[in-house]
Structures are given as structure tokens and as C-alpha cells.
Amino acid sequence: xxxxxxxxxxxxxxxxxxxxxxxxxxxxxxxxxxxxxxxxxxxxxxxxxxxxxxxxxxxxxxxxxxxxxxxxxxxxxxxxxxxxxxxxxxxxxxxxxxxxxxxxxxxxxxxxxxxxxxxxxxxxxxxxxxxxxxxxxxxxxxxxxxxxxxxxxxxxxxxxxxxxxxxxxxxxxxxxxxxxxxxxxxxxxxxxxxxxxxxxxxxxxxxxxxxxxxxxxxxxxxxxxxxxxxxxxxxxxxxxxxxxxxxxxxxxxxxxxxxxxxxxxxxxxxxxxxxxxxxxxxxxxxxxxxxxxxxxxxxxxxxxxxxxxxxxxxxxxxxxxxxxxxxxxxxxxxxxxxxxxxxxxxxxxxxxxxxxxxxxxxxxxxxxxxxxxxxxxxxxxxxxxxxxxxxxxxxxxxxxxxxxxxxxxxxxxxxxxxxxxxxxxxxxxxxxxxxxxxxxxxxxxxxxxxxxxxxxxxxxxxxxxxxxxxxxxxxxxxxxxxxxxxxxxxxxxxxxxxxxxxxxxxxxxxxxxxxxxxxxxxxxxxxxxxxxxxxxxxxxxxxxxxxxxxxxxxxxxxxxxxxxxxxxxxxxxxxxxxxxxxxxxxxxxxxxxxxxxxxxxxxxxxxxxxxxxxxxxxxxxxxxxxxxxxxxxxxxxxxxxxxxxxxxxxxxxxxxxxxxxxxxxxxxx
DNA sequence: TTATCCAAGATTTTT
DNA sequence: TCTTGGATAA
Numbered sequence: 001x002x003x004x005x006x007x008x009x010x011x012x013x014x015x016x017x018x019x020x021x022x023x024x025x026x027x028x029x030x031x032x033x034x035x036x037x038x039x040x041x042x043x044x045x046x047x048x049x050x051x052x053x054x055x056x057x058x059x060x061x062x063x064x065x066x067x068x069x070x071x072x073x074x075x076x077x078x079x080x081x082x083x084x085x086x087x088x089x090x091x092x093x094x095x096x097x098x099x100x101x102x103x104x105x106x107x108x109x110x111x112x113x114x115x116x117x118x119x120x121x122x123x124x125x126x127x128x129x130x131x132x133x134x135x136x137x138x139x140x141x142x143x144x145x146x147x148x149x150x151x152x153x154x155x156x157x158x159x160x161x162x163x164x165x166x167x168x169x170x171x172x173x174x175x176x177x178x179x180x181x182x183x184x185x186x187x188x189x190x191x192x193x194x195x196x197x198x199x200x201x202x203x204x205x206x207x208x209x210x211x212x213x214x215x216x217x218x219x220x221x222x223x224x225x226x227x228x229x230x231x232x233x234x235x236x237x238x239x240x241x242x243x244x245x246x247x248x249x250x251x252x253x254x255x256x257x258x259x260x261x262x263x264x265x266x267x268x269x270x271x272x273x274x275x276x277x278x279x280x281x282x283x284x285x286x287x288x289x290x291x292x293x294x295x296x297x298x299x300x301x302x303x304x305x306x307x308x309x310x311x312x313x314x315x316x317x318x319x320x321x322x323x324x325x326x327x328x329x330x331x332x333x334x335x336x337x338x339x340x341x342x343x344x345x346x347x348x349x350x351x352x353x354x355x356x357x358x359x360x361x362x363x364x365x366x367x368x369x370x371x372x373x374x375x376x377x378x379x380x381x382x383x384x385x386x387x388x389x390x391x392x393x394x395x396x397x398x399x400x401x402x403x404x405x406x407x408x409x410x411x412x413x414x415x416x417x418x419x420x421x422x423x424x425x426x427x428x429x430x431x432x433x434x435x436x437x438x439x440x441x442x443x444x445x446x447x448x449x450x451x452x453x454x455x456x457x458x459x460x461x462x463x464x465x466x467x468x469x470x471x472x473x474x475x476x477x478x479x480x481x482x483x484x485x486x487x488x489x490x491x492x493x494x495x496x497x498x499x500x501x502x503x504x505x506x507x508x509x510x511x512x513x514x515x516x517x518x519x520x521x522x523x524x525x526x527x528x529x530x531x532x533x534x535x536x537x538x539x540x541x542x543x544x545x546x547x548x549x550x551x552x553x554x555x556x557x558x559x560x561x562x563x564x565x566x567x568x569x570x571x572x573x574x575x576x577x578x579x580x581x582x583x584x585x586x587x588x589x590x591x592x593x594x595x596x597x598x599x600x601x602x603x604x605x606x607x608x609x610x611x612x613x614x615x616x617x618x619x620x621x622x623x624x625x626x627x628x629x630x631x632x633x634x635x636x637x638x639x640x641x642x643x644x645x646x647x648x649x650x651x652x653x654x655x656x657x658x659x660x661x662x663x664x665x666x667x668x669x
Numbered sequence: 670t671t672a673t674c675c676a677a678g679a680t681t682t683t684t
Numbered sequence: 685t686c687t688t689g690g691a692t693a694a
Contacts, residue, residue, distance in 0.1 A: 056683045086684045110684090184684045219683075252682065352680050354686095415670065536684060558681050580680055595681080618679070619685040672694080679687085 005029075005036065012239070012272045013037045016044070019236030019266040021217075021259065023243060025303045026288070026601035027279030027564065030241045034213050035064060037239060038080070039071040041211055048072070049079025050210040052231075056219050058084055058537055060562065064215070081209070085224055086536055089187035092194070092205065099198050100190055105396045105528050107181040108535040110379060113401035114138055114183055120400075121171050124427055128164045140165040141172060145185035146221040146253035148192060179398050179432060188223045195230045206233055217242030221253040229265065236266045244299065245292050248558060248595050250588070260298045277303045279564050279604050281310025283637055287607075288600045290634050295590045303601075315573075315630060315640035316610040320621070321355075324612050325362035328569050331608070332552065333366055335567065343369055347553040347565040349599045351578040355571065356554050363552060371551040373559050383490060383503040384510055387481070388534075391514075394465040395528045397458070398432035407433075407457060410489035414453050421445045422454065434458055473527050474515055481507065557595045560602050568603035570596075573611040575625040596629045609638075 005013060009029060012022045013036045024030035034053060042048050055061045065082045081088065090108075097104055109117070118138050122129040129137070140162065144154050151170035158166040176182065182190060195202040212232050214220070217240035220228070232238045240262070247256035255261075263269050277285055285303045316331070318324040332346055348359055356372055363370045379385060389405035397403070408414045419433075425445050426436035436442060437458040442451055468476040481487075487504050494500040517537075518530045525533070553565065557578075572578060579592035600607060611626045635643075 058684085060683085084684065089684095108684090111682090187684075216683085248681080249683070251680085254683095354679080411670090413670090556681065558683085561683090582680065591681095616685080670694105672692100674690105674692085676690090677688090679685100 005032075006274075006276055008272055008274050008276070009033050009036075012241075012274070013040050015239075015270055015272070016041070018268045018270050019232070019262070020239040021262055021269055021271045022239060022241040022274060023259075023271060023299050023301055024241050024274040025243055025277060025301055026246060026598070027277040028274035028303070029278055030215070030243075030274065031060075031064060031067065033274070034215060034239070034241060035067040035071060037213060038068050042072055042076050046211055047079065048077050050208065051213070052081035052083075052088065052209045052211075053213040053215065054083065054085050054088060054228075055215040056084060058087075060084075060215060061087075084536070085220075085227070086184060086187045087533075089191050089227075090532060090536065092191040093182065093187065096191075096194055096198075096201055099201055100194055101177070102182075103180045103396075105180065106532060107179060107392050107396045107399040107402065108187075108532050109176070109181050109183045109401055110535065112385065113181075116401050116404065117175060118168070118172065120404075120423065121168060121175065124424065125171060126164075126167060129168060130164075133164075137165045137168050141169045142185055143253060144169060145189045146223055148189065148223040148226050150193070175400075178430060179400050180396055181399055181401070185223070188221075188227055192223055192226050192230065195227075202230060205231060210237060212238040214238065214240040214242075216246075218244050218247040218256045218259055219249050219254040220258050221255055222258070225255070225258045225261070236268065243301075244297070245295070245301070245594055246561060246598055248561065248591060248598060250591050271299070273299070273301055275301055275303055277305045277601075278307075280305055280601060281307055281605060283310045283312065284600060284603050284607055287313060287633050287637050288597055291593065291600065291629060291632050292597045294632055295593055311606055312637055312639045313606075313633075314608045315638050315643070316608060317626075317640075317642040318610065318612045320614045321358055321572075321612050321616060322362075324571060324610055325358040326365070328359065328571060328608075328610060329362040329366045329368060332567075332569070333368060341566065343550045343552045345566040346569070347555065347560065347563070347567070347602065348569045348571060349555060349557055349560050349602065350570075350572050351557055351580060351595070353556060355577075359554055359571070363554075369549065369551040370554055371549075373553070373555040381503070381506055383507050386486070387507055387510055388531075390480070391477070391527070391531050393434075393461055394468055395531050397434040397461060397465070400426075400433050403433045407454075410485055412453060412457055414450070414457070418446065418450045418454070421450075434461070468527060474511070474518070477511060477514075481511075557599045561598050564602055564604055566604045567606050567608075568599070569608045569610060570599045571610045573609050573627040573630050574615065575627055577615075577624075578627050578629065593629060593632075596627070 009032065012020065012033045022030065022033060024033065038051055038053060041051055053064060055064060061082050061084055068080065068082065069077065083091075093100065093102065093106060094104065097106065115134060115138060118134050119131060122131050122134060151166065151173055154162070154166035154169050176186070195205070209231050212228060214228060219242075228238065228240070242259055244256045244259050247254060250256065263271070282305045285305050289302060316324075316327060318327055328348065335341070336343065336346070350356065350359075360370065360372070379388070386406055386409055389402040392399045392402040393406065404419065407419065422433055422436055422442070425439070425442055426433050429436065429439065429441070431439075437454040464476060464480050486507070487500075490503045491497070491500040494503060514530055514534060517533055518525050576584065578596060579589050583589060583592045609630065611630065612624055614621055615624050616622070
């Protein structure tokens, strides 16, 4: 099986004596290299329990697990870690919580909880904080966490305008700790801090993970890189696989520079390039190479293919966005019938989610089945958040975010004023809202009825948590959802009976999902484990099952990374859309170019690009220019009838050409 | 405490 | 244009 690898892939798999960076171009078989390498390691004396492979998404981890499963026996696989960075972080935190001063029942705060906490802190805190800046403070705090900067350092080193955020950061950390909660960034940051401070703990983990593989390495941030360095130590027993041309998450803190940094930190680093592409035709790769050549590169790379040259790429021009959607839909349908393909062979890719609506409508008009990935997160639904908050509260009653979310849902006549006073009291005493409910001192700030209501709620939570702990956890959960009359509450708060039914369906789906997670793997999981596990999962896992069936794929370019389709439509190729307007303003064109590159390299056989000359934006019809990226593609590979001379240079060339043509005609006669 | 209206803002979103 | 959230009135 190893013999089927090409020479570069083989070298990547068998190189064990030095740290290794694999620069894997799009479609060059990087997942294959990682999975084969895990098998190779096991067969050459490293037990699976000492190997860890890290990915960014649960989906990638799942895929990798299943592929390794085909290469190794169950016995050989035992103890292998294939997980996301965040899951590994959670595992470390759970095992080492004591060293960090945390309790075992850790809550995970999502974006929403984070915002709620921040706003709460701003309201009760220093004058220098501005509630309207909440989002930007959060962004800054996240930045610091990703750059491995502690509050102390942020305060010391922060420039004047960063000071309020730095102060808030310190306060935020303090509160999170008292809630026994962590956010997504903490799942990486806290293990790193722990390893820095406790050499013996680090040793333990280094001994456990003796070989580390990292997928999509270009997407790591500084803290994640620090974690990799700590775990692998000076020996650098690792293989990281990445592609700087597919770095599209810099806006989320990813540092593609980590690729180059590796060479400086590990002088013995070996670099192997995978340049043979097994996905696309030669022509598609030529176009992609040409486009990405406009970006600066630390490592030069040139993809090639043995799959034949293929058809020219088409560029479709449309008058406006509705026409674009309709033409793409009918073009797709014609193509399907002419070539006898399946709907699932097609993908429509766009820059931003709102573009999907038009395509949905057009596909429906043509009775074409479709499937949208991404968009609304499962955890974006209020009913899911409510139930999750209840579950979190059962696991960890000190989780204030969860407490606030559900204390009055359904209505328990505990209004904002009561909560405000309770919050102020809890804040003074440095305790959670839940604990505050039981304190005698509360009588000074709150009336008797309010206190009674709060206590009643808190006691009820304690009681349910107790029962869930002792008895059949899920029976208790089913029971409390009925008990609180959640279904009725949904009915009262929905526009229609239909909507209420749908929402209740979602809740049931969540509970079923929880049950499934509790039972997966050999050992039964505790509610704590299930709840934190589910906080790290999202839409994708759910969509996984729904995606069955022969349907056209609709998704953003970000969501398309890692996927491939025989026929791809890359739509909305216009200035201000791709590249996105804000990217133009902030001058982050290179990342937009990579985004276009990712889109192009998804196509196996045929790629159609499309743009509009006019588009309605925020209700107003605007003129659109074709994307600069279209002009960067080699003209001879495109079928673009409407191509107009777009930049002055080309206009000049064009003019010269026709001038020459006329002259040669004249000369002939 | 809840319903309703109006203004503002509108990328991408692995966990 | 459409959604969301804040302010206001009942």
C-alpha cells in the first residue's frame, strides 16, 4: 500500500528522524500522507497510544479516523489520538484541572456567552469601558489569547487605546475562573500556560504524545504553534502538513507565517513539497497557478496534473444577480442532461452567505435538489441555546451565562431588576449568581418574594442535577423539559403552530444527539463530558447525516476548503464581492486571492466563473466591475465572450493587436 | 413585563 | 432589502 504513493508522498511518510514540514498543494493527497504515516509509525514501533494527529475541524478528524481505521487493525489502533486542537485542549484541561485551580466540571462558553459576560462586566465595571465597544473588546481579548499574551502583559505592553480592553481582559479572566468556565481560545491557551508553569505535567504529556501530526498547519495561530512546540520538545518529533496558498483564516488569528517560522525554530527541519495534483485537469491547475503567482511566496510551489488538459474555463456574464442565478441553474441542468451526471457532482461556490438565497430560489424554480452547508449554526437557534444552558447549569451551577439565559425561561417572574441586584451582590462577594441565591446578605438588596423565587429556582436545579447524577440521566432530562412546560412556552413565543413544532423538533434532535454522543466509544460518558463535547461540535456534524442524497452543493468558499467536485460554478466574481469590499479597504487582497484559488482548485473537470454587470446592494442597483482576479487568469484558457478591455494596459494591447490586424489586412491587399 | 416600531448595518466563522 | 436590537409606550 505504501508503494502506491508517489516519491514525495513516500518520503513524507517514511521520514522519521527529523521534524518535517509537508507543503501539500491542493488535491495532492495530504490526508493520505497523514493517515499512511500513522500506519507507518505504528508498524515501525511507535504504539498508537503515543501518536496524536491534530486537525481543526471535527469533520476532518472524523474523516482521518475512518481512513486510518482502514489501514490498521483495531488492536493496533488502540489509544490513538485523532482530534481537533480544541478537543485535545479540553482533554488536557480535564485531566490537569487541579494544577490550574479549576474544578472538574468545566463549562465552555461560546461566542454568545462571551458577549453576554463582557457586557455584564462593562455595565458594572470601570468608567473607561464603553458598552458599544463590547464586540471590539472581545475581538482584542481573543487576539491576545491567540497571540499567547496574558492580561498582565496586555496591560503592561498595551498602547493607550488598548488599555481599556486590557483591563477588561484581566477582569474577564477572573470571572471565567470563578464560573469554572473556559472559552474556545482558553482550550488552547490554558494548556500552554500550564505547560509553561508545570514542567512535570509537560513531561507527562510529552511522554504520552511521542509523535505529533498536524493537519492544515497554515491555520494555526501562535498559541497553537506554542502548544505544538511544547508537546514535541527539542527533538521535534512531528510532521506538519499545510499549504500557505490555502490560508484563508488569517482574519480569525491564523498565522500562515508559522510555516516559515518552523524553519527558524527547527534548523533540522526537512521540507517536502507535494506538487502532483490528483484532482483537477491541467488547465484548471494552470489557471490556479497563474492566479496565485500574484501573491508573494516563501516556498515556491507549482501544481501539475496527469489527468489530461481538459476543457477551457467559461466565464459567464449577466446583467444582474437574478439572471446570474437563473442562468447558472439552467446551465447546470442542461449540462446534467447532456452528460448524464448526478446533481451531487455540482457545486455552486460564493463569497458570502447572502448570495445563497438567489441560487436557492433559482434552483427551486428549476426543481433542482440542493443542499446548503454552513449558514445558520445549530447553536444559533434560541431553543437549542435554552436547553443547552439548562444542561450546562445542571453540570456546573456556577455557570452564570447559563444561569442568566434560563432563569426566566419559561417565565418565573424573575425580571431584569431582580437579576441586576443579584448580579451586583454576587459581584461584590465574588461568587456566582447561583451561590448568591442562597446567601443571607441578599435580603439587604432584594425583597422577600424575589429571593423566594430565586431560591426556588436554584433549589430545583440542584434537585434535578442530583437526580441526573444518580439515576438515568436522560430520563431526568426528558422529564425536566416536560416539567418546565417548555413546549408550551415555545408555542406562546412562536408566530405559528408550525414554527413551534419545528422548534420542539430541534430540541428533540438535540436530546437524541446527546444520547448518541453519550453512547459512542466504548465507555459511557458522564453528562459533563457529553455537554462539553457537544459544545465543541456544531452544524457540520448535524448536516453530515442530512447531506445524504443526490443534490447540488451550495456553500461559501470557506466552507468548500478540503472538498472537491467534478463541476464547479464560482459565482459573483466581482470587485467588492470577491475580493470583498472590506478586504479592499483593509488591503487584505492576498487572502481574497487565496480564497479565489481555493474555489478554483475545488473543480475536478470543469470550472465556470460568473459575474454580473449590475447588482442590487442594500436595495440599490449598483454597477459592478468584474473581479480583478478574472483579469489575472490566462486569457487563452478562458471562454469569455463579453470580455471587455478592463485595465488600461490590456486596452492598449488590444488596440495594438487590432491595429496590427488591420495593417496586415491592408498589406495583403 | 411585553409588544411594537424604527433605525442602523449588512464577510468569511474550523472550535 | 432584510434582519436585528434598542427605545418607547401600553
